[in-house]
Amino acid sequence: MGAGGGSRLGQLFLRSLLFLLLAGPPAPRPAGGQLRYAVPEELEHGAFVANLGEDLGLDLSTLSARRFRIVSRAGARQHLEVNLENGILFVNERIDREQVCEAGGTCLLHLQLLVESPLELYRVEVEVLDINDHAPTFPWQEYVLEVAESAVLGARFPLESAQDPDVGTNSVRTYRLSPNGFFSLEVQTRSDTSKFAELVLERTLDREQQRTHRLLLTAFDGGVPERSGTAHILITVLDANDNVPVFDQPSYGVSLPEDAPAGTLVIQLNATDLDEGPNGEIEYSFSGHAPLRVRELFHIEPQSGQVLLKGPLDYERTSLHELYVQAKDRGPSAVAVHCRVLVHLLDVNDNAPEVTLTSVSTPVLEDAPPGTVIAVISVLDRDSGDNGRVSCEVSPDVPFELRSSFRNYYTLVTTQALDREVVPEYNISITARDMGSPALLTRSTLTVPVSDVNDNAPRFLQPSYSVYVMENNAPGASICSVSALDPDCQQNAYLSYSIADGHIHGMPVGTYVSINSDSGHMYALRSLDYEQIRSFQIQVQAQDAGFPPLSANVTVHIFVLDQNDNAPVIVSPMPRNGSVAMELVPRSARPGYLVGTVSAVDADAGLNSRLSYQLLQATDFTLFSMAPDTGELRTLRSFLEQDATRQRLVVQVRDGGQPALSATMSLLLSVVETMPQTFSDFSEFSLPAEPSSSSPLTLYLLVSLGSISFTFLLAILILTAIRCRGERCSHGGDGCLPPCCRCCPSSRHSSDGLKTSNLTAQPPAGTTAATCLDMPGGGPPGYCYKVCLGPESAQSDFMFLKPCSPPRNNEKDSGKQSQPGQHLQVSKQIKQPNTDWLTPSMQRPALKRYQIQHCGYRGSAWKG
Numbered sequence: 023m024g025a026g027g028g029s030r031l032g033q034l035f036l037r038s039l040l041f042l043l044l045a046g047p048p049a050p051r052p053a054g055g056q057l058r059y060a061v062p063e064e065l066e067h068g069a070f071v072a073n074l075g076e077d078l079g080l081d082l083s084t085l086s087a088r089r090f091r092i093v094s095r096a097g098a099r100q101h102l103e104v105n106l107e108n109g110i111l112f113v114n115e116r117i118d119r120e121q122v123c124e125a126g127g128t129c130l131l132h133l134q135l136l137v138e139s140p141l142e143l144y145r146v147e148v149e150v151l152d153i154n155d156h157a158p159t160f161p162w163q164e165y166v167l168e169v170a171e172s173a174v175l176g177a178r179f180p181l182e183s184a185q186d187p188d189v190g191t192n193s194v195r196t197y198r199l200s201p202n203g204f205f206s207l208e209v210q211t212r213s214d215t216s217k218f219a220e221l222v223l224e225r226t227l228d229r230e231q232q233r234t235h236r237l238l239l240t241a242f243d244g245g246v247p248e249r250s251g252t253a254h255i256l257i258t259v260l261d262a263n264d265n266v267p268v269f270d271q272p273s274y275g276v277s278l279p280e281d282a283p284a285g286t287l288v289i290q291l292n293a294t295d296l297d298e299g300p301n302g303e304i305e306y307s308f309s310g311h312a313p314l315r316v317r318e319l320f321h322i323e324p325q326s327g328q329v330l331l332k333g334p335l336d337y338e339r340t341s342l343h344e345l346y347v348q349a350k351d352r353g354p355s356a357v358a359v360h361c362r363v364l365v366h367l368l369d370v371n372d373n374a375p376e377v378t379l380t381s382v383s384t385p386v387l388e389d390a391p392p393g394t395v396i397a398v399i400s401v402l403d404r405d406s407g408d409n410g411r412v413s414c415e416v417s418p419d420v421p422f423e424l425r426s427s428f429r430n431y432y433t434l435v436t437t438q439a440l441d442r443e444v445v446p447e448y449n450i451s452i453t454a455r456d457m458g459s460p461a462l463l464t465r466s467t468l469t470v471p472v473s474d475v476n477d478n479a480p481r482f483l484q485p486s487y488s489v490y491v492m493e494n495n496a497p498g499a500s501i502c503s504v505s506a507l508d509p510d511c512q513q514n515a516y517l518s519y520s521i522a523d524g525h526i527h528g529m530p531v532g533t534y535v536s537i538n539s540d541s542g543h544m545y546a547l548r549s550l551d552y553e554q555i556r557s558f559q560i561q562v563q564a565q566d567a568g569f570p571p572l573s574a575n576v577t578v579h580i581f582v583l584d585q586n587d588n589a590p591v592i593v594s595p596m597p598r599n600g601s602v603a604m605e606l607v608p609r610s611a612r613p614g615y616l617v618g619t620v621s622a623v624d625a626d627a628g629l630n631s632r633l634s635y636q637l638l639q640a641t642d643f644t645l646f647s648m649a650p651d652t653g654e655l656r657t658l659r660s661f662l663e664q665d666a667t668r669q670r671l672v673v674q675v676r677d678g679g680q681p682a683l684s685a686t687m688s689l690l691l692s693v694v695e696t697m698p699q700t701f702s703d704f705s706e707f708s709l710p711a712e713p714s715s716s717s718p719l720t721l722y723l724l725v726s727l728g729s730i731s732f733t734f735l736l737a738i739l740i741l742t743a744i745r746c747r748g749e750r751c752s753h754g755g756d757g758c759l760p761p762c763c764r765c766c767p768s769s770r771h772s773s774d775g776l777k778t779s780n781l782t783a784q785p786p787a788g789t790t791a792a793t794c795l796d797m798p799g800g801g802p803p804g805y806c807y808k809v810c811l812g813p814e815s816a817q818s819d820f821m822f823l824k825p826c827s828p829p830r831n832n833e834k835d836s837g838k839q840s841q842p843g844q845h846l847q848v849s850k851q852i853k854q855p856n857t858d859w860l861t862p863s864m865q866r867p868a869l870k871r872y873q874i875q876h877c878g879y880r881g882s883a884w885k886g
Contacts, residue, residue: 056144056145056146056147056428057072057074057077057078057144057145057146057147058146058147058148058149059071059072059111059146059147059148059149060148060149060151061113061117061148061149061150061151062150062151062152062153063117063118063119063150063151063152063153063155064116064117064118064153064155065113065116065117066113066116067113067114067115067116068112068113069112069113070110070111070112071102071110071111071112071113071148072110072111073108073109073110073111074104074109074110074111074135074146075090075108075109075110076109078109078135078144080109080137082107082108082109085104085106085107085109085137086106086107087139088137088138088139089136089137089138089139090104090106090109090135090136090137091104091135091136091137092104092133092134092135092136093134093135093136093380093381093398093400094133094134095376095378095402099115100114100115101113101114101115101117101122101131102114102131102133102148104135111146111148117131117150119150119151119152119153119189120156120187120188122150123150124339124340127189128149129149129150129152130147130148130149130150131147131148131149131150132145132146132147133145133146133147133148134146134380134400134431136380136381136398138381138383140395141381141383141395141398141433143380143398143427143428143431143433145428145431152188152189152190152192153188153192153245154188154192154243154245154246154247154248154249155188156186156187156188156192156249157186157243157249157250157251158184158185158186158194158241158242158243158249158250158251159184159185159186159251160182160184160185160239160241160251160252160253160311161182161185161310161311162182162253162310163253163254164253164254164255164256165181165182165239165253165254165255165256166256166258167179167221167255167256167257167258168257168258168260168355168356168357169223169227169257169258169259169260169355169357170227170259170260170355170357171226171227171228171229171259171260171355173223173226173227173357174223175223175224175225175226176222176223177222177223178208178220178221178222178223179220179221179222179223179357180218180219180220180360181197181218181219181220181221181239181255182218182309182310182311183216183217183218183219183311184197184241184251184253185311186241186243186249188243188245190244191243191244191245192243192244192245193216193243193244194216194217194241194242194243195217195242195243195244196209196217196241196242197209197217197219197239197240197241197242198239198240198242199219199221199237199238199239199240200237200238200239200240202235202237203224203225204223204224204225204227204235205221205222205223205224205235205237205257206221206222206224207219207220207221207222207239208220208222212362214344219239219241221237221255221257227259228259229259229260232259233258233259234256234257234258234259235256235257235259236254236255236256236257237254237255237257238252238253238254238255239252239253239254239255240252241253260354260355265295265296265297265301265302265351266295266351266356266357266359267293267294267295267304267349267350267351267359268293268294268295268359269291269292269293269349269359269361270292270293271361272361272362273361273362273363273364274289274291274361274362274363274364275363275364275366276288276289276363276364276365276366277365277366277367277368278331278335278365278366278367278368279367279368279370280335280336280337280367280368280369280370280372281335281370281372282331282335283331284331284332284333284334285330285331286330286331287328287329287330287331288320288329288330288331288363288365289328289329289363289365290326290327290328290329291306291322291327291328291329291347291349291361291363292327293306293327293349293359293361295351297351297353299353300351300352300353301351301352301353301354301356302351302353303351303352303353304327304349304350304351304352305324305325305349305350305351305352306322306323306324306325306326306327306347306348306349307322307324307347307348307350308322308345308346308347308348309346309347309348309360311346312345312346315340315343316343316344316345318332318333319331319332319333319335319343320332320343320345320365322347327349329345329347329363335367337367337368337369337370337405337406338373338404338405338406340367341366341367341369341406342364342365342366342367343364343365343367344362344363344364344365345362345363345364345365346360346361346362346363347360347361347362347363348360348361349361369405369406369407369409369410370405370409371405371409371456371458371459371460371461371462372405373403373404373405373409373462374403374456374462374463374464375401375402375403375412375414375454375455375456375462375463375464376401376402376403376404376454376464377399377400377401377414377452377454377464377466378399378400378401378402379397379398379399379466379468380397380398380399380400380431381397381398382396382397382468383395383396383397384396384397384469384470384471385470385471385472385473386436386440386470386471386472386473387440387472387473387475388439388440388441388442388472388473388474388475388477389439389440389475389477390436390439390440391436391439392435392436392437392438392439393435393436394435394436395433395434395435396422396434396435396436396470397433397434397468397470398431398432398433398434399414399424399431399432399433399434399452400430400431400432401414401430401431401432401454402430403454403456405456405458408456408457408458408459409456409457409458410456411456411457412430412454412455412456412457413454413455413456413457414426414432414452414453414454414455415452415453415455416434416450416451416452416453417450417451417453420448420450421436421437421438421439421440421448422434422435422436422437422448422450422470423435423437424452434450434452434468440472441472442472442473442474442475442510442511443478443509443510445472446471446472446511447469447470447471447472448469448470448472449467449468449469450467450468450469450470451465451466451467452465452466452467452468453465454466474510474511474512474514475510475514475568476510476514476566476568476569476570476571476572477510478508478509478510478514478572479508479566479572479573479574480506480507480508480517480564480565480566480572480573480574481506481507481508481574482504482505482506482564482574482576483505483506483507484576485576486576486577486578486579487502487504487562487576487577487578487579488579488581489501489502489544489578489579489580489581490581490583491546491550491580491581491582491583492582492583492585493549493550493551493552493553493582493583493584493585493587494549494550494551494585494587495546495549495550496549497546497547497548497549498545498546498547499545499546500543500544500545501535501544501545501546501580502543502544502578503541503542503543503544504519504537504542504544504562504564504576504578505542506519506542506564506574506576508566510566510568513566513567513568514566514567514568515566516566516567517542517564517565517566517567518539518540518564518565518566518567519537519538519539519540519541519542519562519563519564520537520539520562520563520565521535521536521537521560521561521562521563522560522561522562522563522575524560524561526555526558526560527555527558531560532547533547533548534546534547534548534550534558534560535547535560535580537562542562542564544562544578550582551582552582552583552584552585552626552627553588553625553626555582556581556582557579557580557581557582558580559577559578559579559580560577560578560580561575561576561577561578562575562576562577562578563575564576584626584627584628584630585626585630585679586626586630586677586679586680586681586682586683587626588624588625588626588630588683589624589677589683589684589685590622590623590624590633590675590676590677590683590684590685591622591623591624591625591685592620592621592622592673592675592685592687593621593622593623594619594620594621595618595620595687595689597687597688602670602687602688602689602690603687603688603689603690604689604690604691604692605617605618605689605690605691605692606691606692606694606697606698607657607661607669607691607692607693607694608693608694608695608696608697609661609693609694609695610661610695611657611660611661612657612660613657613658613659613660614656614657615656615657616654616655616656617646617655617656617657617691618654618655619652619653619654619655620635620648620653620655620673620675620687620689621653622635622653622675622685624677626677626679629677629678629679630677630678630679631677631678632677632678633653633675633676633677633678634650634651634675634676634677634678635648635649635650635651635652635653635673635674635675635676636648636650636673636674636676637671637672637673637674638672638673638674638686639670639671639672640669640670640671640672641666641668641669641670641671642665642666642669644658644659645657645658645659645661645665645669646658646669646671646691648673653673653675655671655673655689661693665693666693667692667693667694668690668691668692668693669690669691669692669693670688670689670690670691671688671689671690671691672686672687672688672689673686673687673688673689674686675687
């Protein structure tokens with residue numbers, strides 16, 4: 023059957039080599055804006071096809087990094103491949119043109135080449151050229167013909183055509199018949215350029231002379247080298263059956279929709295035979311060389327000649343079916359006649375478009391500019407005409423659009439700036455719809471996540487924070503927590519907290535508070551004191567970990583709450599020499615007589631500094647009362663003869679805190695008949711002013727100035743006393759002279775006067791007794807001076823005495839009395855007072871110098 027020698031592989035190699043020598047190397051040919059190459063079939067793996075890298079102008083060094091590749095539909099065979107090192111397109115597996123392209127005509131392989139960064143798409147067509155790798159073959163190795171001996175000269179007997187899968191010149195070109203004396207061969211050409219042979223009777227047959235004839239039929243193709251196939255023909259000479267069936271026409275054409283169901287009548291064939299009886303009964307059947315595919319799809323009723331549809335049709339696979347039907351009567355020496363039926367399939371819109379995501383570049387950065395390519399999408403509809411025309415679109419509510427670069431190829435690009443914080447992910451619905459009626463569509467969903475960039479600064483939950491901290495807090499305790507949000511994600515949303523540099527009362531802010539950089543919890547590093555610092559503010563910064571980092575600031579106001587941690591301090595009256603305070607009360611005092619006012623201060627604030635006064639103990643509770651708010655001590659009734667002359671009171675000052683703190687003092691009241699002109703322990707103390715920011719410096723200045731003044735005054739008094747002693751010795755007197763001491767005519771009288779005063783100092787043991795001195799020329803008349811000297815004493819107490827005038831009523835002359843001053847040194851441990859709850863009459867300067875006015879003259883006394 024087949025011609026040629028040697029192995030099939032060797033022949034294939036020689037034919038391919040000869041084809042390449044004759045055709046030359048494949049060169050790219052432009053075809054509608056794309057590259058086109060030609061390559062013969064049956065090349066071995068690795069055979070060169072084209073240099074795509076050079077033809078496309080690509081940088082060969084970046085092909086691998088840009089992922090240069092051929093994209094194909096899932097399940098499709100990859101006949102060709104690209105070498106990423108040199109950009110050469112080569113044969114990946116053997117290409118059999120007859121398998122790749124079942125139908126005749128041009129066989130094209132459509133390649134889609136994709137390269138990324140940036141995303142580019144190229145289309146390449148490779149035409150698979152046919153080589154003569156198949157020899158013609160006949161349906162049977164031997165044909166059996168029955169010819170009546172009565173057959174007329176010129177009678178024609180069609181023979182089954184030889185089949186050659188090759189195309190063009192490589193297909194069947196002609197037939198030859200072995201030499202004989204009865205039959206000749208004529209080669210006929212069909213409309214599709216295919217060839218078939220007919221035997222023509224040249225001599226009259228005589229069954230009695232020769233009953234059979236054996237012939238050899240050879241079919242030749244037009245390939246180089248030429249290939250051929252043979253079949254034997256056995257002709258049996260029969261007795262005469264004078265008439266043969268005749269079809270209405272030699273060829274029939276019919277159109278049939280591809281979705282026609284099984285059993286559909288395709289065509290009704292009709293052949294006639296002029297004979298009668300069995301010689302005129304016709305049977306229809308397929309010719310012997312009808313393809314197996316035709317026999318699977320169609321069926322012929324032998325008696326009626328109806329051609330029926332047997333299997334499903336597919337226009338996309340084959341649009342034309344060629345049926346060869348023969349008709350033969352039942353008589354002896356029956357001769358079969360043939361006709362051709364061409365079944366043209368009509369395309370039906372029975373294939374929905376196919377959407378293929380060729381390449382997807384996700385995720386996409388949210389700051390990607392409009393026009394950024396996200397994906398390459400290919401659509402395919404196997405229908406033809408309008409049924410195969412496809413339009414592709416995306417939903418209008420997404421910031422993406424489709425742009426068509428080639429037919430049935432689209433690129434998905436962005437149309438506007440994206441914002442991951444608004445939409446972190448897009449589900450893009452891609453709809454492919456054909457133009458058929460009714461139209462078919464396919465929807466595919468593409469998920470495009472948006473990648474975050476650091477485009478959002480942190481934002482605190484509150485515009486500012488107010489924190490209230492109780493004083494005396496434990497160092498290291500948490501005082502508050504700040505929190506910020508960053509709508510970004512991953513490291514762009516990771517926040518760290520810090521405190522901005524600054525100072526609080528001259529100290530770095532870092533010595534007061536600290537913050538946990540991860541959680542935002544703030545901690546106090548020291549115990550806060552409300553009396554030293556009542557409020558301060560700090561700046562907290564939240565910074566993300568993006569690049570570049572973004573930050574935000576917030577102000578945290580910290581208010582220190584007062585705690586009742588300071589007991590009241592009594593500042594008036596002050597006890598003498600660490601003992602009880604003393605005061606004189608005239609026996610003639612009426613009810614409501616103001617004995618004095620107890621003044622106290624509390625360094626706390628609010629209710630913690632609101633003071634109340636009460637008498638805890640008293641010699642006689644019916645005699646005195648104390649105002650709880652002002653601390654004024656007054657008499658409740660007049661003194662009686664049986665009342666004790668010395669009244670001892672214990673006063674308690676209590677604040678309003680919880681728990682309340684208090685202070686007590688003892689007060690000794692002496693009831694006298696006449697009130698001397700002397701100082702009272704109830705000095706007019708006022709509360710110190712609020713400390714300013716420069717209070718330490720002011721205190722140092724005041725202490726220095728007071729020390730200098732005190733030293734200077736002390737020197738003057740000592741000099742004056744020495745001078746007085748000298749003058750006394752010079753006069754030789756030991757009493758008060760009338761010109762100098764009219765109020766004290768004798769020492770006894772002076773002693774009595776001193777006994778009535780509550781300012782009588784009790785000198786320590788070893789000191790001199792009180793002496794009334796005459797001050798010649800130095801003292802005005804009507805004044806008495808008393809000097810108490812203590813040689814062993816290390817400090818001096820100064821007492822300024824009033825004139826020895828008769829006592830006056832406290833209530834009537836209180837406005838005319840001289841205002842004695844006292845110099846008080848308050849311990850440094852006592853905090854500055856709070857004046858929130860003091861009455862206006864008490865808010866006067868607290869510390870006054872010791873001074874006394876004596877009718878325009880001043881005297882001084884000391885004890886040593």
